Amino acid sequence: MSELHYATATELARLIRARQVSAVEVVQAHLDRIEQVNPRVNAIVTLVAEQALDAAKAADAREPAGPLHGLPVAHKDLVDTAGIRTTYGSPLFAGNVPAQDDLIVRRLRAAGAITVGKTNTPEFGTGSHTVNEVFGATRNPYDLSRSAGGSSGGAAAALATGMVPLADGSDMGGSLRNPASFCNVVGLRPTPGRVPDPSDTNAWYTLSVQGPMARTVEDVTLMFGAIAGFDRRSPYSIKEVFAPEPEEGVRGLRVAWSPDLGGLPVDPATAEVTATAPPVFERLGAQVEQVELDLSEAEDAFRTYRAWNYALSFGDLTGLGPNTAWNVEQGRKVTGADLARAEQGRSRLYQRMAAFFDTYDVLIAPVSQVPPFPVEQPHVTEINGEPMPDYLAWMRSAYWISVLHAPAASVPAGFTADGLPVGVQIVGRPFEDARVLRVARAFEQATRHGERRPPL
Structure with a gap:
């Protein structure tokens, strides 16, 4: 039972459904793990242990129904959770306790998942470094510095430390993909509309999406099936029901490889790891071609809309x-x-990439331009000697x-010589x-890079 915390969500769901292990045992194993390692990494900032155990007992008393029955899950501290503190990483909301769950939380609970707590985030999710004035910084499990x-x-x-098998996240400029890359887990930025996020203030905003995170792609797919689906309160919600493709590998697929997404600076340590990805796809039977891209119009569009x-x-x-x-x-x-210019540029870029994807099935590229940086550093200030003008610029690759408006996943691609995780980005x-x-x-x-555990 001591290794339940590193079992996959898919395996745990099977064990619970077969009653080979109880939901209480699974939840308790993860609560024990949280007690053991969370003080060192500061990942879970609000814990609801008693509530989680009560929910697990109730789950064991009924027949399994949803696909996530009895599985522990943690919610990002940006999503509202009824009766559970939700700070958005801001001192302005340090004591905020919402009365209602956000849709993604309701869907996870309807699928049988059990909430164990909230995960740390910068204020209002602002930036690709998790630190705020309420809870402090979250540290990388592979190197606490x-x-x-x-x-x-x-x-x-x-996820990386086995505190939960599943976690939700959100992504405007890389917030599902960058931490997945830094922590050797899997994060999926879905096509906007796959996971609806009803809003009464910015219902038409498509840059920000919610999505699943886990230690394996299979677990991400399992969770994605529970949170994806149409909701009429979101004007661009997708009606098509998500269904995984058969596992037929990648033989015959046309894979475009961009080592720098059109001239972006990439740290040599990151470049060395991500360069190992194209040969893997070639060995698997894909047709891989290095391409020259021009995504520069995304810069103005992203910054203006953001x-x-x-x-x-x-x-x-x-x-x-x-x-x-x-x-x-x-x-x-x-x-x-400004908005007109951004819209025109984004539209041109979308049509160019539509033509690009007539030729290629997927694009692979670095997720982040650098490996994990020192936790005391607010943001990356230069890459390969090129100054970054502000805290956003180092994340252009994301x-x-x-x-x-495309789905993109971060998958573990290997480690630097210093043992720091690096992910590869798969864009469809x-x-x-x-x-x-x-x-x-x-x-x-x-590759099985995701099976390497942090040295805690």
Whole structure:
């Protein structure tokens, strides 16, 4: 029973359904693991142990129903959880206890999952380094002196250390993918609309999505099936029911490889690891071609829409942290002409990439341009001697992809010489989330990098 905390969600679900292990045993094993390792990594910031055990007892008393029956899950501290503190990583909401669950939480509970707590995030998810004034920083399990990434850094660190088998996250500019890459787990940024997020303030905003994280692609797929699905309160919600593709590998698929997404600086240690991915796909029978990309129009589109959204969402708040306040100020400067230019550029880019995906089935590239950096460092300031003008710029490899309205997964690709995890990004055609997961699964099975555990 001591190794239940590192069993996959798929295996745990099978064991619980067959009554070879109880939900109480599974939840208790993970609570024990949280007690053991969380003080060192600071991933779970609000714990509801008694509530989780009560839910597990209730699960054991009834017949298994949903696909996640009895499985522990942690929710990012950006999503509302009824009766459970939700701070959004901000001192302004340090004592906030919502009255209702967000849709993703309701869907996970309806599928049988059991909430054990909330995971750390920067204030309002602002940035790819998980630190805030309420709870402090989340540390990388593979090197406690390093960042766990962000903004779903708490989720990634909790998964890597066996505190939970499943965790939800969100992604505007890489917040599901970057921490997955930094912590050697799997994160999927779905096609916008796959996981609806009803809103009464920015219902049409497509840059930010919610999605699943786990230690394996199979577990991500299991969780994705529970949270994906149509909801009429989201105007671009997808009606098509998500169904995984058969595991047929990647033989015959056309794979485009971009080592730098069109000239972005990439740290040599990261570049060395991600360069090992194309030969893997070739050995698996895919047709791999290195390509030259021009995604530069994504820069203006992302920054303009992001700034506009921050002013819309947080412009009425005072006492914001410096990163959030900076984004709000940038948003207040956005004009109608700016939005028109961003929309035109994004539309041109979308059509160019539609033509690109007529030729290629998937694109593979680095997730992050650098390996995990020192945890005390607010953000990356330079890459290969090239200064980063602000805290956003070092994550272009992730946020340029966000603009494409495409699914993208981060899958473990290996480790630097210092033992730091590096992920590879698998990007698919819009709406082909199942294809991305199939390709990710094939790569994962061929390499098994995700099976290397942190030295805690």
